[in-house]
Amino acid sequence: MADITFTLNGERITLREEPNLRFLDVLREKLNHTGAKEGCGEGECGACAILLDGHIVNSCLLPLASVDGRDVVTIEGYRMTERYQMLEKAFIEEGAVQCGICTPGMMIAAESMLRENPDPTDEEIRHGLAGNLCRCTGYNMIIAAIRRAAKEGEGLW
Amino acid sequence: MRHIIPKTYREALEHLKSGSLHILAGGTDLMVQNRAWSETPVAFKKDTLYVYNLEELRYIEREGDMLHVGALASYDMLERHPDTPSALKRCIALLASPGLRRVATLAGNIGNASPAADGVLVLYALDARVVLDSADATREIPIEEAITGPGRTAFEDGEMIREIRIPLEDFDSERFKKVGGRKADAISKVSFLGAAAFDGDVIKDLRLALGAVNTTVVRRREIEAQYQGLTAADLKARSQEIREAYAPYVRPIDDQRSTATYRRQVALNLIEDYIHSL
Amino acid sequence: MKKQDISRSIEKVDSREKISGAAAFTSDIKLDGMHYAKSVRSPIPRGRIKQVNLPSLPKGYVVVDHRDIPGENVVKMIHDDWPVFPKTEVAYIGEPILLVVGPDKEKVAELADAVEIEFEELEPTFGFTNSAIDLHYDKGDPDRAFETAARTVSYEYETGYQDQAYIEPQGFVGYLDEGTYTLVGSIQCPYYVKNAVLATMAADEDDVRVIQAPVGGAFGGKEEFPSLTATQLAVALRKVQKPIKFIYEREEDMIATTKRHPSKVRMEAALDENNNIQGLRAHVGLDGGAYLGLSGVVLSRGMLAATNAYTIDNVWVDGDVYVTNTVPNGAFRGFGAPQMIFAIEMFIHHVAKEVGEDTYTFRTRHQVSQGDLTSTGGVYRDPIILDEMSKKAEEISDYHRKRKEYEDPDTFKGIGMSWFLHGCGFTGSGEQEKIKARVKLKKDADGTVRILVAAVDMGQGPKTTFRKLVADVLDLPLEQVLFPYPDTRYVPDSGPTVASRTMMVVGGLLARAAKDLKESWREGEVQEAMQRYKQPDYIEWDQDRMKGDAYPAYSWGVNVVEVEVSKVTYEVDIKHVWSVYDLGKAIDERIVLGQADGGQAQGVVGLGYLEVMEHEGGALKQKNLTDYIIPTAVDMPKTENHIMDNPYPLGPYGAKGVGELTLVGGPPAVALAIEQAIGRRVRKAPVTPEYIMELIHNG
Incomplete structure (x- = not known):
């Protein structure tokens, strides 16, 4: 203990x-x-993604010991933010949600990416999502949603 | 099993005296290798030293022509740092995923000693050295000596990596190629790093390294040396010969990710193709 | 006021709860006093169970096995050969033999590890030798077609395993609610689960209740397999009398749950002197794995697609399911059709090349037209717009110009096009005789209408599209029409969520029920409207001879894929995918486009060239998501999808099926593109870099 x-x-x-x-x-x-x-x-699918000190990590590979003294934001906290609202709207409008099991992780990946790079190209978005597997959508609608959020949410990130 | 969370590096080294411990940095290998049923604690088979929060080791510093990479500098930190060699940056961009790069470290990959670790491949090509500390000694060894086989290192019980030293050199040509099962977030079937420096038209430094085709990264200094002093045109004319020179060292295996035949063919293709690009 | 076109997209009703992480998936459910179940599995491909040595079990921990089953020790599905718990013999590596159940997970895991089972190992069977199901149909006079042929051409094709790789593994939470076995889980077919549990528990209708939780992806993988875990869980509930959580880990899910059948298809064409195909013989072999389950039906759907989008007058088709000591194979989006469509699309090209004809012209000449007879002698009754679709696909992809340009072998580029159809709904008279779907609408006194069907939203959208459909028919705002998660206590059996039947069949019944309700609408009163499936009168199907109309309707598609292959690493870079679909009428355009992209990710990218699964001595080599490679966002190409309206008179607003259609034609499109890029004939999918290397070096 x-x-x-x-x-x-x-x-x-x-x-x-x-x-x-x-x-x-x-x-x-x-x-x-x-x-x-x-x-x-095993850190492959990204469904367990959280923000550790503002950056995406896989919580399934993180022992509790490593979290000592750090700042954690989960989807439960992130959903209270204005940036979340912008991404949520874009995900809905672009049809980026199917079964939804990967979606909270995708939101975390999007936040982590946009924080670093508020105006990503499609290629950069694809690489930013490389650790988040989705089996339903074929990703293109998620990419479109992040592109839209970045554009409409200019200044938020 | 004991779980030790040291507050300082000194304290960590003292704990290491007690014998063979898991040293857990980013955890991206150890947490997978020792995973238990979900919702139950990870089943480490040895006492575990949790060093992820030892901020003393989280640094990247340039000193003249040497880059000092602290054991806890993550790939993500390396990717952002202005002094990180471009060859390593090329590799990091294709390594695992953003979430893993945030916590995974070069030191951890050295400790895990997988012949398919891309970051380690780059260290071989760049003549990196590993600094090991124990409570009462320090030694520095070349990366080739640090890793002795798949999952095996030359580290003694009681030792841990403090930093990795990477000589900073300029190359006129560099190519990193990762061949994985997909374009991102994959373990390499084969990986390759080629680098060359010219003096006018003459090759003064040629480096070729291959990952995932033998028990450790393949780098043959004696073959490289043979071709230094040649012009690029001469080198290209002898590309087939160079390819064949590497063939005996390319001894891959069949596994769940690819076949030995494919790995061998592609590894040698990569060498030949790189020579042609010079 | 003019109504909006039904295809116009609306917000998916469950988006918000899924984005926010608030939706409670099965593994998110917690109950007081919850126990946990863990499977102990066979380490060998085949053997007799000699003895089971259990560790001493602390109080509150139990082992559940075949002796605890009150009813039939068989998982009730199409072919009843799959035991709930094996009694004397195991038939594949990973087969669950017994469960350890208890309150503390660490203890349960420790006990499960300590169970020792002694086996007498038996010689396992692998490969395409041990046939357990064989089917046949023919049309016209195939013997004569071959006897009189000017020449014949024959080829063999293979496809590999494919894992559904839904991101949420299989799972249930179960509890006893005043004696009722209540199972909440990640499932496609609430009534399959219920009926299986009824048989195993020898229980009465009211003693079993199945509730769908939000489903984190399924793709066929949660069609029949959950019937196994549910029956095991029910047996455990009876013994333990406590709530139990039973969730598969990823590796368990990979080694033990059903996959897409590996296939071998032999095709032979009889050509007349003008190079027209006058006869076709095909043999379809599927590796069924250890238990047959749904394999016979998968085989049948595969065989029925033998002529795909072409009309061939004389046809002879045989098929076999082979039993092997490997993981049982079963339902996966497309259900046998992707294997067959891969074979026939490649074959049509290979025949054209063999006789020296332009592949496009050759195909066009054999293309299906309205009024033609299907492979089984049924009739394509409805208008077919494949001509316009392929023209559209050519135009948006610049197919002909690129096809010509890439003939230059030095480009290492290629473009491929596939045409395909998919039969909507159950095969033959399945809807009429087996499923007998019923749907219900219930109107409360305040005018709220509830949709009561067993159709599951697993991401493909019926929670939205059914509400939209019913609200539209009733002229009500969407908010006034509700569709709660299916619960067998309240919903009638509208059939499983499979076979691209959900919108066309269940949606069709709902539209009719809504129309009835509208016509009889009385303010302030509680009302119900029911509908029951009736097969269209013109459908005639002879199951034994596989003759007649195999499907009431067909959806159609065209995929075009452009690739570049690396000469150094043999890796494939997909440049772009273009697709055109006729699915009757889209009930929600954006949802359909999402199906299109998702189907292509699994078909073009996944089964086409990326996803490799193999076994060695019955042990799967790819057992997790690190080794079983599915596409990431970087692997998915850009897509352009077009939907062409061609309303089907009996579908709701003209809708036909969509889910499987978007997958089935993908593999040949990418394989044909690779074939052009490397100048070699491709006969296997996935077309991996390893296979490409082999083709380039060995021809």
């Missing part, structure tokens, strides 16, 4: 837990944040 302190969606929390728990499980089982999903358990 170890005491691990971090910020989750703006709130500082301390947990006394096994440090070798996957952070994904901590979020889902201990903290009831189920927006991050397990698709593969």
Whole structure:
């Protein structure tokens, strides 16, 4: 057991837990944040993506120990932001959502990418999504949505 | 199993005295290799030292013609850093995915010693060296000596990587090619790095490295040396000969990602094609 | 006020809850006192179970196996050969033998690891030798066509495994609700699950309740397999009497759940002196895996597509499903058709090349027209607009110019075009005799209308399109029409969510029910409207001889794919995909376009050249998403999709099927493009770099 302190969606929390728990499980089982999903358990599909210090990481590969002292934003926190609203609108308008299991991870990937590069080319968007697998859409509508959000949300990122 | 979260690097080295430990940096290899049933703790088979938050080791510094890459500098940091060699940047852009690059480290990839690790391939080509610390000693060894086989390193119990030293050199030509199962987020079937520096028309430095075609990265300095001093035109005329010179060292395997035949053919094609591009 | 065209897109009704992560998928469900189940699996491809040695089980932990089954130890599906829990023999690596169930996951895992099973290993069977199902049909006089042929041409084609690779693995949460087995899960077919559980539990109709949770992708993979996990879970619930969560890990899902059947198809054409195909013989072989399940139906759909979009007067088609000691194969979007369409599309080209004809002209000459007889002697009754579709596809892709330009072998570029059809709904009289779909609309006193059907939204959109359809017929705002997640306690059996039948068949019944409700609408009253499937009168189908109208309607498509192949690494770079579809009428254009892109990702990219799965001695070599490669955003090419209206009189607003159509023609389009780029005849999909290398070096 170890005491691990971090910020989750703006709130500082301390947990006394096994440090070798996957952070994904901590979020889902201990903290009831189920927006991050397990698709593969080995960092391949990106359904478990979260923002760690503002950047996308796979929470299934993150031991709880590594989160100590860091800032975590999950889809539950991100959905309270204006940027989220812009991406949500674009995802809806471009038909970027089918089954939805990958979608929260896609939103996290989009945020992480746009934060670095507010005006990405299509090719840059594709590479920004390279760690997020979607089996339904063939990605093009997701790419269109991110392009649209970047354009309509100019100044937000 | 013990789980040790050191507060300082010094403390980490002290803990390492106790024997063979997992040293967990970004975790992208260890967390997969030791995963248990979901929602249960990761089943490490050894005591684990969690070093990801040792900020002391998270640095990239240039000192003259040497780049010092701290053990916890992530690929993402390297990709952004102005002094990172361009060959390494080319490789990082195609490595895994943004989420993995954020936490994965060169040091971790060296420790894991996979012959398919693209970052390690670049280190071979760039003559990188690995600095190892233990509680009471420090040593520096070339990357070829650090990795002894698939999953095997020359590290002693009690040692951990403090930094990687990459000599900064200019090349007139560079090519990194990753051949994976798909265009992104793939483990290499074959990877290749070629670099060359010219003095006028004459080759003064030629480097060729191949990943995933033998138990460790293939780099043959004696073959490279043979062709230094030639003009590009001479070199091209001997491309077939160079291809054949590498053939004995290209000894890949069949596995779930590709076939030995394909890997061999493509590895040698990549060498020949690069020579022709010079 | 003039109504808006039904195709005009609206917001997908479940987008927001899915984007925000609020939608509760199966694994997100938590119940008080929840227990966890873990499978113990066969490590060998075939063997007799000699002895099971269990660790000592702490209080509250149990093992569930075949002895706990109160009813039939068989998973009820089309072919009842699949045991719920094997009793004496195992038939494939990964076959679940028993479950360990308990409250603490770590303990459950530890106990499952400690179970030791002794086997007497038996010689496993692999390959295309051990036929368990053989089917046949013919049309015209194929013998005579071959006897009188000016020449014959014959080729063989192969396709490999394909995994559905839905991002959400299989899973259920189950509990007993006052004695009722209640199963909430990631499923395509609530009533398949219910009927399977009824048989296994020897339970009464009201004792089993199945509820669909949001489904994180399915593609056929959650058609029949969940009937296995559900029956196992029900047996466990009976023994444990506590809520149980039963979720597959990715690797379990990869090694143990149904895949697309590997195929071998032999084609032989009899040509007359003018190079017209006067006869076709085909043999379709499918590797069924360890249990047959739905394989016979998959084979039948494959065989029926033997002539694809061409009319050939004399046809002889045989097919076999071979039983092997490998993971059972089953439903996957396209259901046998992708294998057959790959073979026939490649074959048409290869025949044309063999006789020295332009492939495009050769195909056009054999193209299906309205009024022609189908492969089984049924009639293509409805207008066929394949001509306009292929012209459109040529125009937007600049096909002819590029085809000519890329004839230069030094370009290493190619462009390929496939034409294809897909029969909508169940094969033959399946809808009428097996499924007997029923739908219900329920109107509350306040005028709210609820759609009660068992059709599942697994991303393809019926939660939106059904509401849109019913609201449109009733002239109500969308908000006044609801479509809750199907729950067998409330919804009638409208059939499974498969076979591109959801909009055409279930949607068609809903449109009729809505019309009835509208005509009998009484303000302030509770009302119901029911509809039951009736086969169109003109359909005649002889199941035994496979003769007549195999499908009430067909959707059509054209794919064009342009590629460049690397001379150094043999990797394929898809430059662009262009597609034109006739699916009758789109109920929501954007949803259809999403199906198009998604189908192409799986068909053109996935089955066409990227996705490799193989077994060695019955052990799958690609067991996770690292080794089983599916396309990323970087691998997916740009696409341009066009929908051409061609309303089908019996479909709602003219709609036919769409889901499978967008996949089935992909592999030959990309294979033909690669074939042109490398100047070699491609006979296998996926067309991997390894295979391309082999073709270039060995011809």
